[in-house]
Amino acid sequence: MTTYVRILATTTAAVAVLGATLAGCADGAGKAVTSGSSAARAAATSSPGAVKGPPTLAPGPGGLTPVFKRGNPAAGKTVALTFDADMTADQGTRAARGERFDNPSLIALLRRLEVPSTVFMTGRWAEEYPTQAKAIGEDPLFEIANHSYSHYAFTADCYGLPRVGETKMNEDVQRAFTAFDEAGARNVVPYFRFPGGCYDDAALRALAPSKVTAVQWDVVSGDAFATDAEAVAQQVLEGVKPGSLVVMHCTRSAAPVTEDAVQQIVPELRKQGYRFVKVSELMSH
Known part of the structure; x- marks a missing residue:
């Protein structure tokens, strides 16, 4: 409980500042992959998802996302x-x-360490850095997911972020996908x-x-907005469990x-x- 409270407090403070200034299947043996190996990149290019398309979840009750x-x-x-690549409109x-x-x-x-990763990118970020967006999207080690176009909030009272109107939410998401396409980014997943x-x-x-x-x-x-890499690393290492999904930033x-970290x-x-x-891949199991 102490760790949870500390993480929650850290998150709330960090995201509040972020809002103010910017508007997250192992094999049976569970073997480690060494950083010098090509196994991670090979897995990124040969996984079933790469052939069949990225998995998605079925809609929730009433057709909710x-x-x-x-x-x-x-x-x-x-x-x-x-890694969230944040930039507001x-x-x-x-x-x-x-x-x-x-x-x-x-x-x-991440390339040197051969760490497959998902980058949640805003459309505005892709517009500002199209060459980087294209390079990330062309590398099979990565996949690009949607983090909205504007990085504005989709609810009221979200850490001080400006709000997207309900009738504009879908448009904002589609505008981000368009920005990825215009930057030449590939390997974009429907997340x-x-x-x-x-x-x-x-x-x-x-x-x-x-x-x-x-x-x-x-x-x-x-x-x-952290200044202590060791504290960030420790927080992640304390929280990770099999199947964990970690939110970090690429900003x-x-x-x-x-x-x-x-x-x-x-x-x-x-x-x-x-x-x-x-x-x-995490979603496919």
Whole structure:
């Protein structure tokens, strides 16, 4: 309970600041994958999902958009690291002044460590960094998921984020998919993450026409505006269980220590026998 309260407090504080300034199947033996091996990239290109298309969940009661929060623990020691590439619709002037909402060195690290990952990208981010969006989308190690176009909230009172009107929610999601396409990004999966993680039945109903699966998480990294990489890593390592889905960020100005934290998280989880997968694989079991 103490750990849960600490994580919740960290998350609330971090996302509140984020809202103010920016508007988350193992084999039978559960074997570890070494960072120098090509096994992770091979798995990313040869998984059944790559052939059949990414899995989705069936709609909820009344046709509501389904919500996925973690994988099946019985499937083994798998874990999905996900990274939100946040940029709100109104932050172009800040980017023009030199603020960096990308984090190419983090993406490079994930490639070096061969960690399959899902990047939840806003459409505005893809517009600002089309070359990076295209490169991420062309790399079979990654998949791009939708984090809205605007990074505005889909509910009232969501950490101070501006709100998308209910009649505009589906349009906002579709606009993000269009931005990915215009950037030349491929390997885009039909998953959606609500800005701030905030949603209600009205939002789930509004997104039903998009036929996406909403993806949340069960482990909060606390990396938003954190200054202590070791604390972020420890929080993740304490929270991960078989089938866990971790939310982190791929935004240099908003999450400056994420790269350092990942350098600690990946080898330790592999030492414990975990295998890293994308959300599409986590959802397939």
